[in-house]
Amino acid sequence: MTVVAAPSERRQAVQRRRRRLKGDRLASVLVLVPSMIAIAVFVYVFVAWTMYTSVINWTGIVPDSTLVGFKNFARLFGDSRFLIDLRNLGLFSASFIVQCLVIGFALAALINSKIRIEGLFRTIFILPFAISPVVTGVIWHWLLDPQAGVNSLLRSAGLGFLANGWYTDSTWGILSVSVAAAWQMSGYVMALYLAGLRALPQELMEAAVMDGCGTWALYRRIVIPLLKPVTFSAVIITGMLSIKLFDLIASMTGSGPAFAEDTLGFNMYQLAFSSNRFSLSAAVAVVMILIATVLLVPHLMSVERKAKR
Amino acid sequence: MGNTVSSIGRASMNRRRFLFGATAVAGAGLLAACGSEGSSPAGKTTVNASAVGALEIFSFWTSGGDALALDALYKQFQAQYSSAKITNSAIGGGAGAGANMKTVLTTRILGGNPPDSFQVHVGAEIIQTWVTADKMEPLDSLYSQEGYDKVFPKSLIDIASYQGKPYSVPVDILRANVLWFSKPIMDKVGGTPPATWDEFFNLGDKLKAMGIPAMGMAEATPGQTSLVFETILISKLGADGYKGLFTGATKWSDPKVKDSLETLKEMFNYVNSDYLSFQRGDIPSLLSDGKAAMIIQSDFVNGYLKAKKFKDYGFAAVPDSNGVYDLASDSFGLPKGVKDPDSAMAWLKLCGSAAGQNPFNPIKGSISPRSDRDTSNYDEYELWSAKEFDKGNIVPSVYNGSAAKASFVTDFGNILNVMATSKDVASVQSKLVQAADDAGFAA
Structure with missing residues (x-):
């Protein structure tokens, strides 16, 4: 099975391989260096700069580099608007993630059931993902306008009791934004699930069906558990989007009545560009980074685990 | 004040216009970066007409009567100085009055590349943001040379002033109450x-x-x-x-x-x-x-x-x-270190003059702050507003950026x-x- 080479030949071969490796490695390092420098500067240096800005007292156009420690953070956590933002983040992400997973999975399951003109449906479902969030925001602003859109449809269908204030509700308004966001992102989650479904081992399914497993049990006992990694990725991606939410808010509702639709991102923008409170704004950014980190750690751990396996 | 009412929904409808404006600004910035650093025109109020050339003006007047009125001012300027090359860096939209413009303006001024002049609400908006940051030239000599103290009410000049010196030239007056x-x-x-x-x-x-x-x-x-x-x-x-x-x-x-x-x-x-x-x-x-x-x-x-x-x-x-007259007023100021000091000064003079304000205001739907204004094109409301304004019992509006x-x-x-x-x-x-x-x- 193995070809035993003469010792000298073998040494030469090893040396050749080493040289080649050296050359390959050099080339790869050279190719990577520009992007590594770019990321170091444009991501990490600016993250560090934001962290520094969050502990100084920059409250006008010109930076004031007096260190104030965690004063800005203390102020944020005593600010009712910021606390509403955190509450909105919780409400929005819970509602948005669940909608994306349920609708995304249902659409993927439907498309996977060998329907006709599958390609057309796939395109239709994924299309909203290709639309700019600003456009989505304007469209849904009108769709959920209490005097127009969905409410008019409900009223003319005799379902007037279902009509409500949507994003003008000063407590639950953020949930209407999550509907618009889910409309945009469900197609993408569908694509993730569809890829997952297509990669499932067919023999396992066939064996289950042969053993008398019904459709419901098939999904509940086999398909959904096997798709756990896909679900996990989808939660991470939609969770990240929830934290960053800005463009949809800016075009659809603004901060809304009593900050019903305010988000960390929108607050951060206003602090910096309409109030000139750059340090407070940076403090919001740091909180956003921390929340994102909390979300990313389990993801990175699972990637690590997979790599070890 | 239609200009100050930029609701978010509208802002997005103006997206193309905004992108166009932003591109223009970016282009102008590039061009300007190639030019030489201008000298500071502190105290200088004379205009060397032959030196009037490039002129870049920032505003958030991008649509309707606002844009038409601004255009009327540009036409006057062009008629006075045929050598002028005007760059209209108007940027619409944003969450709040002129939010997008202010964001770009901040970047430009802090980057040492200010436009020759920019639209700003008279009073606190310019004073608390730019004057206290030492980015603006005082305009006291322009005021005395042009005799603004004789045609503008004292309470208006007080609102425009910081430590006794005025910092911007009001071009229109709107009443908020x-x-x-x-x-x-x-x-x-x-x-x-x-x-x-x-x-x-x-x-x-x-x-x-x-x-x-x-x-x-x-x-x-x-x-x-x-x-x-x-x-x-x-x-x-x-x-x-x-x-x-x-x-x-x-x-x-x-x-x-x-x-x-x-x-x-x-x-x-x-x-x-x-x-x-x-x-x-x-x-x-x-x-x-x-x-x-x-x-x-x-x-x-x-x-x-x-x-x-x-x-x-x-x-x-x-x-x-x-x-009591609750005042909103758009004005223009002079940033420090502008590239075209002669053009900037000529622009400010036009903004404060009857020749500039008379055609501008009826189109904009506002009144001229000058007591010698031409009211032949004013409607019933504007005549009333001008009469009330001239009584001089003027206070600055918070909502319109003049008070705080x-x-x-x-x-x-x-x-x-x-x-x-x-x-x-x-x-x-x-x-x-x-x-x-x-x-x-x-x-």
């Missing part, structure tokens, strides 16, 4: 525009019995409630008491501030029920559609209703205002937005006290 009313509804209820708050609420009860909201509100985003509250503050505190709110002379914890909040709270019993979904920019349509009897807003209502060909509306001062620094204007809008939903007077007043502390009014 105007009560606009629907004549058919007023006739139906058999009333007249209320002169006092008591009359207002009496009228409100009659209208309520007929199922008509007395006051139109629009609070889908922060803004309108704060403007209405500001006009109530003026009526309860008087001109001096109101101005004192921003110097520490009047405390925000004052019982009269509480009284103003109570009046505002009471007013919410007489407003349109959909006010939380109504966009501020559409508020005049409440009058033309017969959905409210009155609204409080500035002159942009006049232009809006005229454009809609709706004629059955009237105007009066906000109840109990006692002739940017962070307070934002806080004020946000706090009153919460008031519009919670109607909790005590909590709102304590937030106002906190915001005033933060803005350092007492200091």
Whole structure:
């Protein structure tokens, strides 16, 4: 099975391989260096700069580099608007993630059931993902306008009791934004699930069906558990989007009545560009980074685990 | 003030225009970066006509009468200086008045590459943001050379000044505390525009019995409630008491501030029920559609209703205002280190002159601050507004950026937005006290 080479030949071969490796490695390092420098500067240096800005007292156009420690953070956590933002983040992400997973999975399951003109449906479902969030925001602003859109449809269908204030509700308004966001992102989650479904081992399914497993049990006992990694990725991606939410808010509702639709991102923008409170704004950014980190750690751990396996 | 009412929905509709503007700015920035550094024209007020060349002007006048009026100014400038090459860096949109423009402007000025002049509300908006940061030239010599002290009211020059020196040239005047009313509804209820708050609420009860909201509100985003509250503050505190709110002379914890909040709270019993979904920019349509009897807003209502060909509306001062004129005014200033000092000075002179203001204001729907203004093109409202303005009992508007620094204007809008939903007077007043502390009014 193995070809035993003469010792000298073998040494030469090893040396050749080493040289080649050296050359390959050099080339790869050279190719990577520009992007590594770019990321170091444009991501990490600016993250560090934001962290520094969050502990100084920059409250006008010109930076004031007096260190104030965690004063800005203390102020944020005593600010009712910021606390509403955190509450909105919780409400929005819970509602948005669940909608994306349920609708995304249902659409993927439907498309996977060998329907006709599958390609057309796939395109239709994924299309909203290709639309700019600003456009989505304007469209849904009108769709959920209490005097127009969905409410008019409900009223003319005799379902007037279902009509409500949507994003003008000063407590639950953020949930209407999550509907618009889910409309945009469900197609993408569908694509993730569809890829997952297509990669499932067919023999396992066939064996289950042969053993008398019904459709419901098939999904509940086999398909959904096997798709756990896909679900996990989808939660991470939609969770990240929830934290960053800005463009949809800016075009659809603004901060809304009593900050019903305010988000960390929108607050951060206003602090910096309409109030000139750059340090407070940076403090919001740091909180956003921390929340994102909390979300990313389990993801990175699972990637690590997979790599070890 | 149509310009200051850029609702978010509109902003997105203006996206193409914005992108175009942003591209123009970026291009201009590149070109400007290639030019040489200009000398600072401090104290220099003469214009070397042959040196007038490139001129770059920032504004958020991108649509409607705003853009047409700005264009009229440019035409005048071009007629005076045929060698001029004007770059119109107008940027629309953003969450709040001129938010997108201000973002780009900040970057340009901090990057040492200011435009030759920029549109800014007279008073705190320029002083607290740019003058205290040492980015603007004083214009006292221009004022004395052009004799502005003889044609502008002293109270206006006071608002434009910091430590005794004026920093911008007002080009238009708008009044913020105007009560606009629907004549058919007023006739139906058999009333007249209320002169006092008591009359207002009496009228409100009659209208309520007929199922008509007395006051139109629009609070889908922060803004309108704060403007209405500001006009109530003026009526309860008087001109001096109101101005004192921003110097520490009047405390925000004052019982009269509480009284103003109570009046505002009471007013919410007489407003349109959909006010939380109504966009501020559409508020005049409440009058033309017969959905409210009155609204409080500035002159942009006049232009809006005229454009809609709706004629059955009237105007009066906000109840109990006692002739106090709540001022909003657009002006132009001179940044330090501009590239074309001669062009910039020529522009400022045009902005302050009768030759520039007379064609500009009727198109913009505003009045000229000059006492020698040409009123031949003014309509009934503008004539009234000019007469009231000339009485000189002028106070700066918070909502329009003239009374207080940017962070307070934002806080004020946000706090009153919460008031519009919670109607909790005590909590709102304590937030106002906190915001005033933060803005350092007492200091």
